[in-house]
Amino acid sequence: MKLIKFGSPGSEKTGVILENGKTIDVSTFTPDYNEAFFESNGLSRLSQWLKNNAASAPEVPPGIRLGSPIGRPSKIICIGLNYSDHAKESGMAVPAEPIIFFKSTTAITGPNDELLIPQGSKKTDWEVELAVVIGKTARSIKEEHALEHVGGYMLHNDYSEREWQLERGGQWVKGKSADTFAPFGPWLTTPDELPDPHNLRLWLSVNGVMKQDGNSRNLIFRIPHLVSYLSHFMTLLPGDVISTGTPAGVGLGFTPPQYLVAGDVVELGIDGLGTQRQTASALTLA
Ligand code: ZN
Numbered sequence: 001m002k003l004i005k006f007g008s009p010g011s012e013k014t015g016v017i018l019e020n021g022k023t024i025d026v027s028t029f030t031p032d033y034n035e036a037f038f039e040s041n042g043l044s045r046l047s048q049w050l051k052n053n054a055a056s057a058p059e060v061p062p063g064i065r066l067g068s069p070i071g072r073p074s075k076i077i078c079i080g081l082n083y084s085d086h087a088k089e090s091g092m093a094v095p096a097e098p099i100i101f102f103k104s105t106t107a108i109t110g111p112n113d114e115l116l117i118p119q120g121s122k123k124t125d126w127e128v129e130l131a132v133v134i135g136k137t138a139r140s141i142k143e144e145h146a147l148e149h150v151g152g153y154m155l156h157n158d159y160s161e162r163e164w165q166l167e168r169g170g171q172w173v174k175g176k177s178a179d180t181f182a183p184f185g186p187w188l189t190t191p192d193e194l195p196d197p198h199n200l201r202l203w204l205s206v207n208g209v210m211k212q213d214g215n216s217r218n219l220i221f222r223i224p225h226l227v228s229y230l231s232h233f234m235t236l237l238p239g240d241v242i243s244t245g246t247p248a249g250v251g252l253g254f255t256p257p258q259y260l261v262a263g264d265v266v267e268l269g270i271d272g273l274g275t276q277r278q279t280a281s282a283l284t285l286a
Contacts, residue, residue, distance in 0.1 A: 001017075001047060001189075001193070002016065002017035002190075003016060003033050003152070003188040003190075004016070004017060004023065004060070004185065004187045004188075005032075005066065005067040005068060005069055005185075006064045006065065006066055007064065007065065008065065009065075009067065009110070009113075013025060013027040014027050014030055014031065014032060014033060015027075015060045016046070016050065016054075017187060018050075018054060022059065023060040024054060024058065025059070026050075026057060028057075029046060029049050033069060033070045033071060033188065033239070034070065034072070035238050035239040037071075037239075038133075038135050038151050038238030038239050039237075039238040043135060065110060065112070065113075066110050066111055066112060066185055066186050067109075067185070068108045068110060068111075068185055069187050070154070070184065070188060070239055070241070071239065072105050072108060073133075073237070073240045073241050074105075074239070074240055075105065075234075075237075075240050075241070076104070076105055076182060076240075077100055077101075077103075077230060077240070077241070077243070078101050078103050078129075078176065078242075078243045078245075079098050079100060079226060079242070079244050079245040080095075080099035080245065081099050082098065082099075082220050082221055082246075083214060083218050083220065083247040083248065084220060085214070085247060086245070086246055086247055086249075086250065086253070088248070089248050089249075089250070089253030090250075090252060094220060095220070097229075098221045098225075098230075100230065101171060101172040101176065102176075102177075103173065103176040103177055103181070103182055103243070104173070104176070105182075106177070107159075107176070108182045108183075108184055109179070109183050110184075110185065111155070111186045111274070111275075112183075112276060112277050112278065113183060113278065114180065114278065114279055115181075115183075115260070115279065115281070116178070116179055116281060117282050117283060118178040118179075119284065121163070121164075121178075123162035123163045123164075123251075123252075123257070124159060124160075124259055124260045125159070125160045125161070125162050125250050125251040126157060126160075126206065126266055126268070127158035127212075127246035128155075128156075128157060128202045128204040128212050128214075128247070128268040129158045129243045130153060130197065130216050130243075130244045130270055130273070131154045131156035131184065131241050131242065131244070132150055132153060132197075132223055132227070132242040132243075133152045133153065133154060133188055133240070133241055134149055134150065134151060134236045134240040135150055136148065136149045136238060137149070137235065137236065137238060138230075139231055139235045139236070140231055140232050141231045142228060143227075144224070146223070146224035146226075146231075147191070147223070147224055149227055149231075149236065151188075151191075151239075152188040152191065152194075153188070153191070153272075154185060154187070154241075154273060155184070155185065155268065155269065155273040155274060155276055156183070156184055156243050157183045157266065157268055157276060158182070158246060159180070159183075160175050160176055161174075161175040161176075161178065162175060162251075162252050162257075162259070163175070179283075180278075183276055183278060184241075185274070185276070186274040186275070186276065187273070189272055189273055194272050197216060197223055198217050198219065198222055199215065199216065199217050200215065200216045200271040201214070202216065202246075202268075202269075202270045203269055204267070204269075205266070206258075206264055206265070206266055207264055207265055208267075211249045211250070211251075211258075212246065212250065212268075214249070216270075218247065219244060220245075223242075226244065227242065260280045261282075263279070263280065263281075264279070265278070266278045266280065
């Protein structure tokens with residue numbers, strides 16, 4: 001299944017893109033795709049419901065705004081330097097264990113919403129990433145059972161303010177958490193439709209010029225290891241997001257570095273997970 005949310009920010013409704021391409025409103029079945037939905041076996045209940053109700057459900061109006069496919073999760077955990085070519089361009093060593101950091105959940109936005117460059121930012125950068133959504137609570141689980149806890153996959157642009165992340169001391173979370181710094185979607189794809197998450201092309205362009213062009217086969221730490229590893233430090237709740245890291249080609253890696261300015265258009269995609277498009281604008285507070 002492919003799950004979407006559509007409508008105005010803050011009042012999105014749930015939808016499903018069917019295999020025949022038809023997109024239907026399923027808000028009478030569930031108001032959101034969130035922790036309560038996933039933990040109550042929502043994915044399989046929805047799949048059953050579709051068998052009887054898909055034909056009569058209202059269609060989603062074409063061209064309507066898409067929001068994040070999932071409701072606000074308890075946490076977004078990101079993996080740093082998980083592609084060796086990106087570690088190299090960042091001037092950092094390939095890590096011996098996964099580098100983990102948090103990203104604020106208030107950064108979440110729709111896949112094609114505007115990117116707001118925060119006030120005072122000079123180094124806003126892009127990162128195309130494969131994001132994993134937890135489907136079932138994971139607590140100290142073994143690697144061989146990890147994929148049973150995955151509810152789906154999404155495209156994510158892990159926007160990063162490099163000065164705040166790297167030059168201001170303390171933790172990376174400062175540079176990762178501004179509003180609009182976590183576009184998710186356009187949809188969540190369930191694992192049955194993405195049998196091999198470790199062979200997906202990921203790409204990103206700025207103003208039509210390709211910047212990142214990688215493949216998830218080059219992940220240093222793969223998804224089962226990441227889910228198991230994290231579950232030994234914290235409980236992963238249904239709906240939680242693990243963003244698995246970015247390949248080479250971020251702005252920081254160019255000589256001289258390239259950062260986003262108002263008017264820039266960022267486009268990105270992952271095989272099977274759709275595409276996003278954000279136009280940058282400068283945030284000015286009234
Ligand atoms: Zn990242």
